[in-house]
Amino acid sequence: MTTANWAIAPERYDTPDATALRRAYYGEVAGRYWRRPATAAEIDEGLTNDGVAELAPPTGQFMVGRMDGVPAACGGVRLLDAERAELTRVFIRPAFRGTGGAALLMAALESAATRLGARRMVLNTRLDLTEARALYTRGGYREIPAYCEGPYMEIWYGKDLIHSPGSPG
Template sequence: MTRTRASTTWTVATEPFDSPVAAALWRAYYTEVSDRWYLLHEGRRTDPGELEGEIAAATGTELAPPKGQLLVARYGGEPAGSAGVRLLDTETAELKRVFVAEPMRGRGGGPVLVRAVEDVARTLGAVRIVLDTRHDLVEARALYARLGYSETAPHNDEPYAEHWFTKELRGLD
């Protein structure tokens, strides 16, 4: 089933995690977050071989139905961002891989994507959603705070996670 949510020129719809569109957005996402980390900590961009290995290892299968879903945002019909959700347990969903391509930032795509993921999480039965992010991803942390996410204690031991957030989904539209 395809779910669509529109806001002005943004549309968001489900996408197979292994589609060419998903792969291109995942590559752009991973390249950006990896390069940001390496530039901050080692003063260099990601080694191309390491990038390819990490992309190959992160298949995205956790974003496949019935316990997950990948969403792609399009701006003016063109793929411009993505976000995923997966169930951690019967009541808790996790927000994953939120990304808006750099040229499309500042046009409201991030909030549209996150709200669409929240809607999908509710349809999967979740009553809360959690996420983790890094300290240097200040734009992401600001977005989550604006959208009602609260910083919490760690809910996982991901090696690059430095901030954890949660949001209750009950009674929200």
């Protein structure tokens, strides 16, 4: 693991840096699904009405990770109900993978979910996103029964969140 100066912080999903990261995320996951690079128009279409507005308080939180000040990672959580938050749009730019930012991002997202009152984090992903699946299992996520349905959902994970004394729930 490379030593790096990572900073993970809440950020609006529509700032220029957050938008660029969301576009890179969608480009990668769509391109891998289609087995070809996604076009700018396809990325625009995929981001239209994608529910990202739920990733803002009080229903959620979006985070941006910067390594040495460079926008390098993002992710979000959104409340599904009084007990569960869903992890979504977790992305580390390829050039920054393996530098320790993913674990920091996951910890920040779990803390954000706890602050929103969640006691459990759930997520869904595709089988071909092997790096993401490895990140989740390294972080203590375990396969769970499906909690939702959709065309790009093939495997579901969950994890109980640890609440510190005085935290909600």
